């Protein structure tokens with residue numbers, strides 16, 4: 297392994313100073329993704345900034361209708377936080393699919409989003425929940441809608457001198473049902489091919505869909521929302537024909553590629569069938585909610 301400079305920072309400001317003064321510098325959070333890239337020689341850093349000792353970046357708090365999660369909070373800390381399990385259970389459900397406890401105890405929520413793996417489990421749930429992320433750089437702080445955050449395979453819109461600090465997730469409203477699952481052949485250590493999260497909010501009649509949001513992973517170069525399928529569902533009720541139609545809409549709105557796991561055609565077929573199932577379960581959960 298090629299040698300590189302190593303820094304440990306104690307504040308966001310100190311981190312931003314280093315990121316903006318040295319090229320080819322990367323943040324180290326849980327290390328589960330970055331160290332893999334370095335070991336496989338897919339990325340050779342000139343310097344690494346370990347941010348794990350920055351105080352105040354590990355929290356789950358509830359304020360004004362949303363849950364705020366510090367970037368350094370690990371998958372298991374997020375998954376098991378009472379506020380998450382109660383107010384945004386879709387996220388807890390999705391995080392339960394990630395690898396093993398060993399990984400979930402190290403990998404951070406901010407790390408997994410900035411890693412931008414197109415087969416992520418967390419991202420589809422957060423996209424369906426309408427999450428935003430907070431980033432800080434030389435120019436100050438800004439918020440970015442998660443759907444605008446992912447750019448390409450393992451790439452986000454963050455410039456090299458900016459760091460993610462917080463994930464902001466609106467709480468699931470009344471009359472809401474949401475479900476995440478992924479297609480997997482083996483249980484542990486598999487990746488989402490695809491992973492689908494559907495969040496539905498019903499009208500007062502507890503039948504008509506008022507809001508539909510869909511997040512997907514494993515079918516392209518980044519995790520995506522499916523605006524056409526969401527628009528199709530809004531104003532409708534669940535029935536056989538809706539489910540058949542949504543299957544077809546999904547297949548026409550994704551562009552997977554062949555890989556060593558599955559062909560693009562197979563991924564399309566699986567995505568359509570999985571979407572029918574995820575939608576059906578999300579709708580069932582929504583109709584079981586009290587208004």
Ligand SMILES: Cc1cc2nc3c(=O)[nH]c(=O)nc-3n(C[C@H](O)[C@H](O)[C@H](O)COP(=O)(O)OP(=O)(O)OC[C@H]3O[C@@H](n4cnc5c(N)ncnc54)[C@H](O)[C@@H]3O)c2cc1C
Pocket residue numbers: 322323324325326327328329330331332367393394395396399402403404405406407408409410411413415416417418454458459460461485486487488
């Ligand atoms: C064996 C194994 C199995 C896995 N299985 C799954 C799975 O089933 N489902 C799934 O979704 N994922 C899976 N993963 C991926 C794993 O979830 C991610 O690698 C991990 O979440 C990354 O988080 P981290 O904290 O370890 O980030 P790191 O590895 O520390 O960083 C990842 C990237 O994000 C950048 N970064 C980190 N934090 C910040 C920040 N605050 N601001 C700016 N940039 C930052 C780093 O510079 C680096 O480029 C698996 C990984 C492994 C090793």
